[in-house]
Amino acid sequence: MKSSYKSKYDPGRLSPLSFCLILITGTSGVAISTHAHAASSVSGSNAKVAHARTGANTARHSGNAAPVSRPATRTAGQNAAKHLKAGSETVSVSGVRNAFHFSAAQRSPDSDTHITADRLRQQGVVSVLDLQNLAPNVTIQRENGGATVNFYIRGIGMADLTQNNTQSVMTYVDDVVYPMASMMSGQMFDVAGVDIKAGPVGTEHGQADTGGEINIRTNDPTSTWHAGITEDIASYARSKTDFYISGPIAHNLSFRIAGQTLQGGGWQYNPTNGAHLGDANEGALRAKLKWTPDEKTEVKLTGHWVQDNSELVNGTSAVNSLATRPVNVVSLGGTASPAGSYVLPYGQTEWSMNPAFAKIVGRSASMKPSEHNTLWGANLYFGRDLGFAKLETQSAYIAERRGEYTDADASAWNTGDAYRNVNANSFSQEVKLHSLNINDRFQWTVGMHYNRYQSYQQMWFDFSQYTPTRGYLSETAFHDNQQTFAQYAHLSYRLPHNITIFGGINHEADDRQLNNLTTTHYAGPYTCAGKGLCQAVTDVEAFTPSGSASNQFSGVLGIQYQITPHLQTYFKVSKGFKPGGFTANNTVVQAQLEPMKPETVLAYEAGFKADPIPNVMRLNAAAFYYDYHDQQILTSFVVPSYGPLGRFTNVPKSEIWGIEFTLELHPFKHIFITENFGYERGVYQDFQSVNSAAVNKYYAATGIWQPIYTSYSNTDSGIPKMTTNGTADYRFNPVRSHELEIGVDWQYRDTQALIPGGFGNYGYHLPAYFLLGAHMTFRPVNRRWSVTVYGTNLANRQYYVSGGAATVSEFWIPGTPRFIGGRFGVDF
Incomplete structure (x- = not known):
């Protein structure tokens, strides 16, 4: 019995x-x-x-x-x-x-953050952007408010709009590499969990990089029948629907189909015409087949499709240096700031679509800032127990077709509107062999990873009202080809007295080319007719192809001491490597295409993981120091008589250091508390660059673009110093066999500089903010259904989550106001 x-x-x-x-x-x-x-x-x-497997x-x-x-x-x-x-x-x-x-993960010598599916649901995670609220020292931001997402872990990241470079933080879905961050759009559904790893990686799987990785794990097919549907309705007519069905097809063959739709939620409007902006319009599907022909073999085939026609959250201009295009701050109710600057009231933004520009890009003149993206892909996993080891292979193909309109100058003027067309695909292949018995003293992993990525991109800009400097429409087009081949090995050996030594090595060869790059200018007046271009081409400039090749080693060496069954400590030194790359955004001079050098980081980390009172208190903490060489960074490049342009360059020497901890408490039988805390500092030790604030100020005063250089040696690099987030839940059974959960969540993010030396310059840094949310869920203990009500940003704070620059404007992207919602889910 x-x-x-x-x-x-x-x-x-x-x-x-x-x-x-x-x-x-x-x-x-x-x-x-x-x-x-x-x-x-x-x-x-x-x-x-799945969680236990990850930890193991x-x-x-x-x-x-x-x-x-x-x-x-x-x-x-x-x-x-x-x-x-x-x-x-x-x-x-x-x-x-x-x-x-994740009890098994408590014995791993790392500072990884593991997030359960329940935590993702509780926190209302809709996209990868929300993951920054669940881990310490993590920042995730949209570039110009669009689909390109920039990831930062412990201050290492890169603002890369055109994605011509390897990500500083590599992203994966079910261990499949997504080399272009925009390919991650729409993947946060039917998720089993998320793992966030800080520091250099590449000795255990995938590609090497300097910042870390984020791996989303999705649910597998089940051998018995299951199905479920969840409906989430919130403020501003936002609606999110999730569903799945899973079960057997035949003996040893099962399937799972899951999907999500996201609609509405737009809360911005244009004060000049009252137009509404920001509604989501996204649908996604994922299908999996799992075949186990025998007890030693597993085969999984996965396919996904995402269609995203969502409107964007548009920016608000914090600094506008073009005096010929003034803004009536008083009539719009905005906040006055230094000369040439303004910030619209929260919830307001401006945009416009020039009919001539719409004709060139092949879209409607009534189009709002939005995406029109289709993403799809498939991957095949094979695993085989060979007796002495396990063989695993992963083959994947991912593709995207993107059409993105952003009002990049965040104003009603046609001084920097942008439209991007991206046709990209990636093929990756990984083969890995690793030891099987986790109780053996000697553990090992060897493998190879190959990735080939190629894209064709067109970037159009509307400068027709950017006079007298430009006054035309522009198009930059190019082909981008990249391939990376890596070999890696990782070993560990458990010595007597519960001491383990471990080490790993990665060799990576990377080759990339930027070909067929041209920039075309179309001059006015723009009299559009038919389906052709609005005006004859003024000039076409072809640029010399650019290339970058890298061939380097990276690795890790460390020691771990399991002091007691509930306490372990570790120390490790690792070297991270990231290949060089290019800038290809609105190219007007050959010097913009000069490739940047690879970056490397020598990372020192010490930490501990402790369960001092099992099932009552858990504390994991780490301290780190990064010795950073040739840090890749986006800076300004000023062309006289034209203006500032973005260009990637290298910081010869910089450093980052910090601490972080995660505290979990269950002090009483009804109370559960989680707190993540991170503190980090970054300093440019040797760096000289264009001073964007000084250049814009000089232009506003004289009408002349002139490069002004400043030494930023020993200057704060501007990463958010302190980030903290957490939850506190009270769970009890008000009636037999039913549970009620009441909780609050919070997050704080410190000031972030948008350019070198941005602190102290209005508009060139994001203000700090603190947000508070709450949730209440009622459900039976068998989890067959649940009802939830929740609120985010309960104090209705006005805050900004990212920023950038385009032509005359330094802009901020606002965060969402208060949302109140309800969610009902049923599982069978």
Whole structure:
């Protein structure tokens, strides 16, 4: 006989009644198995197999001071079951209900952040942008408010609009590399969990980089039938629908189909005409097949499709240096700032679409800032137990077709409107062989990874009212071809006294070319007729192809000490490497295409992971120092008689250092608290560059564009110094077999400079902000359905989440105002 009786409130502890049942049945010769149930009224979520697998894999590759198959904690109930024997009778415990997830990962020498699917739902995560609210020292921002997303971990990241360069933080979905961040659009649905790794990577899988990686893990097919649907409705007519169905097709063959739609939610408007802006219009599907022909083989085929026709959140101009295009601040109710600057009231923005510009790009003149993107792809996974090791291969093809209109100058004038057309695809192949038994002292992984990426991009700009300097329409087009081939190995060995040494190496060869780059100017007056161009071409300039090749090693070396079963500490030194690349945005002179050099970082990290009071308190902390060489950064490049342009360059020497910790508390049987805290500082130690603020100020005064250089040596690099976020939940059973969860969440993000030396210059840095949210969920303990009400930004704070520059404007992208919503979900 087996009992599934659940202790109501104390995770990892047996209730008095459960203990009595063990005593009674144990003496009568009956074995009991107490299970960790998905419907636990305490933990609020089940410790999923995928999560445990992730922690075990991490421990296997990085080195573990003791076998991770042994439970990290032994509760009173386990000890009772262990010692309770009567003759041939045995009492066994087959599972433990834990207050905290990822127990195996507690024995891995790293500072990774692991996020459960329940936490993602609780926090209302809709896109990858929301992940910055669930981890320390992480910043994720849209470039110009569009689909290109920039990831920063511990201050390492890159503002790369055209994505001609390797990401500083590599992104993956189910271990498939997504080399272009915009390809991640629409992937945050039917997610099993997310892993965020800080620091140089590339010795265990995938590609090398300097900043870290983000891996989204999606749900696999199930061998039994399951289905579910969730509807989420919130302020500003926002609606989000998620659904899935999963089950067997035939013996050893199962499937899963999942999808999501996102509609509405726009909260901006144009004060000049009252037009509404920001509604989402997105649909996504993912299908998986899983085949297990025998117990040693697994094959998974996955396909996905995303259609995104969403309107964008547009910026508001913080600095406008073009005196010939004034803005009536008083009539619009904006906030006056230094000469030539203004900030519109929150919720307002300006844009315009020139009919001639619309004709050239082939879109309607009534179009708002928006996306028109189609993304699709497929990947095939093969895994085989060879007895002495496991062989894994991953083959993937990903493609995107993008059409993106942004009012890049964030004004009603046609001084920098932009339209992008991107046709890109990526093919990747990985082969990996690794040890199987995680209890062995010696663990090893070897593998190879190949990625080929190519794109054709067209970028149109409307400068027709940017006079007297330009006054025309412009198009820059180019082909971008990249390929990367890497080989890697990672080893670890557990010495006596619970000490483990580990190390890894990566060799990567990268080659990329920028070909067929031309810039075309179309002069006015623009009399459009038919389907052709509005005006004859004024001039076409072809530029010399540019190339960049890199061939370097990176790696890691470290030591771990498992002091007690509940406390481990580690120290590691790693070298990160990222290839060089190009700038290809609105090219007017050959000097813009000069490739930047590769960047490297020598990273030192020390940390510990502790469960000082198992199932009551967990504290993981790390300190780091990055010695940064040739940091890749986007700066201004001033062309006399033309104006400032963006160009990537290298900072010869810089440094980043900081600390971070994650604290989880379950001090009382109903209360669960999580707090992430990060503090980091970055300093340019040797760097001289164009002073954008001084250049704009000089132009506003004289009407002349002139480069002004400033030394930024020993200057703060402008990364947000402090980030903190967390949740506090109260869970109890108001009625039998039903659970009520009431909680609050918070986030704080410090000031961020948008350009070197941006602190102290109005409009060139983002202000700090603090946000508060709340949620309440009622559900049965079996999780068959749930009802949730929630609120975000409850204080209705006015804040800005990213910023940038285009021609005459330095702009800010505002964050969302208060949203109140409700969610209802059913699972079968």
